[in-house]
Structure formats: structure tokens, C-alpha cells
Amino acid sequence: MPIEPPDRLKKLPPYLFAVVDRMKREQIAKGKDVVDLGVGDPDLPTPKFIIDVLAEAAKDPANHRYALDAGMPALRRSMQSWIQRRYDIELDPDAEILPLLGSKEGLGHLPLAILNPGDISLIPDPCYPVYKSSTLFAGGEAHILPLMESNDYLPDLESIEPQVLDKAKILYLNYPNNPTSAVAPLEFFEEAVAFARKHGLLIAQDAAYSEMGFDGYRAPSILQVDGAKDVAVEFHSLSKTYNMTGWRVAFAAGNREALKLLGKVKANMDSGIFQAVQLAGKAALDEGDVEIERNIKVYEKRRDLVVSAFERLGWHFNAPKATFYCWIPVPPGYTSTELAVMFLEQMNIVVTPGNGFGANGEGYFRISLTVPDARLKEAIKRIEQSHKHLHSK
């Protein structure tokens, strides 16, 4: 029986990575040696001490049952003390911390907890696609805030029309930013908190890359702004920080009303995080600081490899201060998709076309630094070899 997709699925933005995905599969099927700089997923393994905690905890029948959906109190306390240690912020672990099955899950459910049909989410563009799709699933409308290089990829909040603000309920932010790798100064968060207060918005700040800063840069938390808890929730994740993307453990921190509502949605959707994973996540948060520093060094080195190679080619882009992404302008004469197709066809390199993250990503592509150094060097070699006809199109 053919099933007619419901309107909410038909309303999803077009999946613009499809062309590149298909071509990548074709090249691999042909036996080509494809270097995948597309996915933002750490190649380094989860640190051993975290795996050991999981392995031990998995043997204990007490961990085999349904978890408490709001998370083990011990895990919430570790999340709270991690935030305190890192940012010097006091939170109530019972009400201002909510464990999540990955931050994607929390971000994905948030609009169901906050929006009425017809309400507006203010969404940066380009962005992580979940903000838009989850807003649409909740019957909300997405109002795009362009992120422009000329404004350091910060949204221009003051330019939002009053009629839009009247219906707006959520303002999404994501710093350090995927895909642009931009960072936000604390002053921008101060401005955003004041703006949210004035217009009755909830800020959802996605801090998935909070720990990935280079050359000594450490990203601020929006919760460091005075009174931020009144209007903001920040989403933290162990995924990128501790090389734990597959484990599904993260948390939201901040406004207690919002977390209560989100918890209510979740109680009807999931049954919590496997307790052995909760205990492993707790160990990561309690004892993983050294691992973070080690990861940063690895990505810093890879970033320098890419930045210096592109500089040698006269292909300038802003070296990322944070995240494991390079956001690079496409040469004149190409669209983002054409550039990505050309990289695949000529060099067997997968890059992500910027327009897949929203219309304002057109004119850029994203390289992810999550492949071993040797593969990155191989990719650079191929780019250097193809570079001449690349710019002569």
C-alpha cells in the first residue's frame, strides 16, 4: 500500500546533500579511494576509561531496567559540577539540568514543548538542520536569520520585523557554530539575552562545540550572562567533546520552566538513557578534561595543515578558532553543489556544499577535520594537484 506522506514531512526543506551522498556511494562502489571530509563525526575513539566504566556497568542487572527519564541524580550532579568548573555558574541539578539522548534529541523535541502551531522560531541560516525541521514538525514557522561573513556570522537581531517578533517564541543560536566555525563573544550573548527578555523569547543555544577551541580560545556560555537563566537554555553534548557521538548522551542547562516542559515531552517519547551509558557519561564529565586537551591538539594540527595548504594555493578563508570545520568560499564560477560534485569527480574527495545548511550557505563548502592526518594529507595532495584547472573554469 503506498502511503501518502503527511504534510509535515512534505514541508521539510529539500535534502540538498542527496546529490553528493549518491555520488559518494557510486564512487565507493566503483572501488575509488574516497576521502570523506563531509561528516562531522570524530575519527578518534572514545577514551578507554569511559569504555571501561560502560563495560563494568553493563554487567550490573540494576542498569538493565528502564532508566529514570530525568536521568540519574548522580549524572545530573556531574553535569552541574562540570558547568560550574568550566564556567563558574551555579545551577540546580534537579531543575536546571536535563539529561538528553544526545543534544539532537533535545533540540528536536524543544519546539513541541514551546510552540503553538503558527508560532515562529528564529533560526540562523546556514545552520544545523534540526532547528528548522523540528520547528516544522511542531506546526511552527521558521523565520530565517541570515548569518553573513560581513557580520562575523552573528545574526542581526535588530533587523527582525516587529510582526515577526510578535509571533516568535524561540531564538536558536549555535556558537561555536556549525557549519561556519564562527564564535560569539560574550557581549553578543548579552545582547541576545536582553533582546530575548524584551521580546519574550526563549533562547536555545546549541553548545555542541563548546570545548573545541584553538590557540587557547575557550568559548563562553550564554549562561554566564546575568539573568540568562530567565530566558535561555544551553544544549551541551558529550558527543564531539569526548568522541562519543554514537553513545547518545547530552544535557540541556538553564531555564527551569523550559526544561520542565521539555521533560514532559520527553516523558511521553523516550524512557531515558541506558544507565550504563549514564555512568560512562558521568565518568567522562568528571575525569575527561585531559582528553579534551588532547583532542584539541589533534584538531589544531589538522586545521593548520588545511589552512596552510589553502594559503599556499592563494585560496583564502578564515582559519577556524573553534569547531572541527573549515568553512571555505567556492571559487568564482561554481555553485556550492558544483564545487562538491567537482571535488568528488576529479579528486574523490567528499566535502559538504554550504547550501545544504540553508540558502545563505550558498557560495561556501565545509571541510571536516575528522579524518586521520594521513588521509587529510592525501586530500590536500589531491587538491594541490587539481588546483590549476579548478580556478581556470
Ligand SMILES: *Cc1c(COP(=O)(O)O)cnc(C)c1O
Ligand atoms: C553534532 C551536532 C549536534 C548533535 O550532537 P548530539 O549530542 O550527538 O546529538 C548538535 N548541534 C550541532 C551544531 C552539531 O554539529
